[in-house]
Amino acid sequence: MPTTHAAAVRNLVAARLDDVLADLDLLVSLETPSQRRDLLRAALPQIEAYLVGRLGEPARRVQHDGGEFGDVLDLTWTGSGAAGEVLSLAHYDTVWPEGTLAGWPLRRDGDVLTGPGVLDMKLGIVQTVWALLALLELGVPHPDLRLMLTADEEIGSRAGRPHLEAAAREALVTLVTEPSADGAVKTRRKGMVFADLVVNGVEAHAGLDPDTGASAVYELATLVPEVVALAESGRGTTVNVGTFTGGTGRNVVAGHATCAVDVRIQEPAEEDRVVAALEALRPHDPRCRLEVAIDRNRPPMNPGEHTARLVGLARVAGADLGVEVGEVADGGASDANFIAALGLPVLDGLGGIGAGPHARHEHVLVSGVPRQTALLAGIIEQLAG
Numbered sequence: 001m002p003t004t005h006a007a008a009v010r011n012l013v014a015a016r017l018d019d020v021l022a023d024l025d026l027l028v029s030l031e032t033p034s035q036r037r038d039l040l041r042a043a044l045p046q047i048e049a050y051l052v053g054r055l056g057e058p059a060r061r062v063q064h065d066g067g068e069f070g071d072v073l074d075l076t077w078t079g080s081g082a083a084g085e086v087l088s089l090a091h092y093d094t095v096w097p098e099g100t101l102a103g104w105p106l107r108r109d110g111d112v113l114t115g116p117g118v119l120d121m122k123l124g125i126v127q128t129v130w131a132l133l134a135l136l137e138l139g140v141p142h143p144d145l146r147l148m149l150t151a152d153e154e155i156g157s158r159a160g161r162p163h164l165e166a167a168a169r170e171a172l173v174t175l176v177t178e179p180s181a182d183g184a185v186k187t188r189r190k191g192m193v194f195a196d197l198v199v200n201g202v203e204a205h206a207g208l209d210p211d212t213g214a215s216a217v218y219e220l221a222t223l224v225p226e227v228v229a230l231a232e233s234g235r236g237t238t239v240n241v242g243t244f245t246g247g248t249g250r251n252v253v254a255g256h257a258t259c260a261v262d263v264r265i266q267e268p269a270e271e272d273r274v275v276a277a278l279e280a281l282r283p284h285d286p287r288c289r290l291e292v293a294i295d296r297n298r299p300p301m302n303p304g305e306h307t308a309r310l311v312g313l314a315r316v317a318g319a320d321l322g323v324e325v326g327e328v329a330d331g332g333a334s335d336a337n338f339i340a341a342l343g344l345p346v347l348d349g350l351g352g353i354g355a356g357p358h359a360r361h362e363h364v365l366v367s368g369v370p371r372q373t374a375l376l377a378g379i380i381e382q383l384a385g
């Protein structure tokens with residue numbers, strides 16, 4: 001006897017795959033770059049109309065003002081039990097600028113469906129809708145489902161963070177439908193610290209009076225090895241100096257230089273160590289001034305007290321589908337990092353199967369859609385209490 005209705009959900013979704021893919025086409029056709037509040041604002045009513053069209057009017061609807069970023073949509077559909085609510089968390093912004101779709105429309109070639117934002121993470125939204133729709137149509141008892149769609153995940157979630165943290169505190173469990181790792185869930189993610197180093201030196205003519213100048217380029221170049229040396233590969237801490245710019249011309253001693261640093265951390269204590277070391281950097285030439293701007297972007301996510309139970313729910317649903325659900329670490333961060341850092345139950349990587357997020361070969365595998373939708377439904381169902 002199966003424990004969940006996951007297999008029935010898979011069959012329902014497989015039978016209506018054309019509808020599911022039409023939904024995905026609709027969401028991908030709405031271009032939603034994180035930096036474009038105007039486009040996000042224009043897309044949100046269309047996304048909401050789609051959700052309501054499939055799932056009916058929600059029992060509760062809130063639209064949180066995103067300020068300079070896009071708004072957060074917060075919808076709750078009442079379930080059949082009184083157990084509480086499950087938070088399904090997704091973002092509707094993508095890394096792709098306006099116009100990308102013109103040269104790269106949603107296109108299917110066999111099992112591969114490619115398009116901007118298809119994996120990260122518009123399919124995650126569509127699969128959530130179909131998971132709930134299938135539970136409703138099959139008459140399966142399930143908890144209240146609160147769907148929160150944020151608009152600035154790809155640029156640090158400054159607007160989304162307070163809302164998703166508050167929602168996660170109220171939920172039994174938060175399920176994040178970021179891309180799956182070939183069907184595995186994600187229970188470990190790296191945290192990120194961003195640093196911008198700016199050096200101001202003293203400009204001078206490179207030929208006439210070089211000694212009066214203090215080169216910002218040289219100063220910053222000598223600081224870069226100190227920054228890179230903060231990496232501790234054995235602890236999962238990596239450091240990348242991704243950009244380096246400076247100076248105004250070949251024959252000018254550079255008055256200005258800047259570099260952008262990306263630090264990934266796995267151990268929570270590493271964040272403070274790295275930040276303290278970055279703040280302690282000093283220029284070697286006293287005529288140069290150094291400014292370090294630090295953004296503690298996201299804390300690391302590590303398995304917590306709730307993780308084994310949540311992975312267990314996924315494994316039970318997986319077993320009903322005849323698949324073994326793995327558990328993996330991911331070098332990237334997501335909004336699950338914020339929730340895990342609060343000690344709240346969260347499971348990530350429940351979205352589409354595919355590859356190439358943030359890359360031109362971004363795609364999903366159509367064959368993974370019924371299975372992933374069913375996995376999500378099977379987990380939600382078990383939370384009915």
Ligand SMILES: [Zn+2]
Binds near residue numbers: 120178334
């Ligand atoms: Zn994402």
